[in-house]
Amino acid sequence: MPHSTDLSGYGVVPIPIVCIRNGAGPTALFMAGSHGDEYEGQVALAGLARDIDPAGVTGRIIILPALNAPAVAAGRRVSPLDAGNLNRAFPGDPVAGPTAMIAHYVATVLLAMADLAIDLHAGGRSCDYVPCALIRSGGTEAEQRELAELAVSFGAPITSISDGSGGGGRTTFSAVGQGSGVPVLTAELGGGAALSREGLSIAEQGLRRVLQRYGLLSGSTVDPASPTRFMRVRGRGAFVYAMQKGLFEPAAELRAVVQAGDLAGVIHAIDRPWQAPEPVLFTEGGMVACRRAPVLTEAGDCLYKLLVDVEPA
Structure with missing residues (x-):
């Protein structure tokens, strides 16, 4: 990501990305670190990138464990470069500040490649969360069925269904995913700027189950999914x-x-x-x-x- 400062006029901010591709098949986009103080997803995706045997992959897996790299390095929810909240910056802008540029690249380049996407979060420093998945309502019947099946495969204890009307819902990654017709599952895996072992395990196992469901990964041992309890915010x-x-x-x-x-x-x-x-x-x-x-x-x-x-x- 290009970023100019007093001491680095032509500088860039490196953002790690791993692409594992083998043969023809669907593309999965996995992200964490949209908020830098949410750690379960960062650890789970880094481990997934190290552990996957490319020979067992059919298709393409794109992994970004530290999507908002400046916020991750600072351990902050928002970017220290422009105070931007990445998951309230979609669909982004290629000529605006650093946070908007990251959002634009994800929305226009990476999401355009994807057949499914998972965005891993937690409560960060501000709150503690019961580990859960989140999916959006409002799509077609087929889209809602696909999201429900994705949630069942991921296997979080709870799946919260939201219409996206609160908390900047139209500017989140899940919103642009819905607008693009890509099923997006978000997860909240813990909080308090700590690392929940429960949340980490849910992410580690859930990601692999989803890859198996879409035919992207074979030869990987994974626990069966526990039933998920579908819930919602009343208002x-x-x-x-x-x-x-x-x-x-x-x-x-x-x-x-x-x-x-x-x-x-x-x-x-x-x-x-x-x-x-x-x-x-x-x-x-x-x-x-x-x-x-x-x-x-x-x-x-x-x-x-x-x-x-x-x-x-």
Whole structure:
């Protein structure tokens, strides 16, 4: 990626990419490191790149373990070069800043080659996630069936179905994938800027199962997929936000089932220790899929995200 600085006028930022190709067949695009402080996917994809025997490949596997290389090197969600959030920068721009250039290359060059794509994430420094896969709704019946089968093959304990209406959904990688007709599965594998062994194992096994399902990989031993529980975000009320700055003391653990009106936690005022902590309540019921990790909290920070089961058709 070209990037000019005071000390490197004609410089570039190297971004590692591995392409394993053997014979004719489909193309899988696997990415991690869109956010630099999310580690399970980075480790899983680097291991996959080392371990795959090209003789067992039929088709092409494109692997980018550190897609947003500047953010990965800095251990940050956003790029230290332009403060860009890569998974809110699609479809990108080839003549804008570094983050937009990466997004444009992925969207116009790599995605155009792909028959399927997986984008591995985690909660980063800001939150902890129950390991889960995410797929988008809104496509054709055939597209939705393909995404569901992809999720079943990946085998995360939970698969969250989203319409992409929140969190910059139209500017994510999954959104441009849907617009291009490429099935995209996203995964959240842990958080807290730590490395979840559970999340790493889900990614390692899930990637190989998907490659086998698409006929891209043979001769690799992989565990059978566990059943995935299809869930969804009910609406904006599934997100709980802080309304003041302070120290966040959570009251609900990951995977807990809560009801509307239950205590989500309290926020302790930093400068008024004599003041009673401010209670925060859940406004909807559901399962806690995501919880804020840092204790120090600002007004507007997301504290929780809830999921509910998808009702049978």
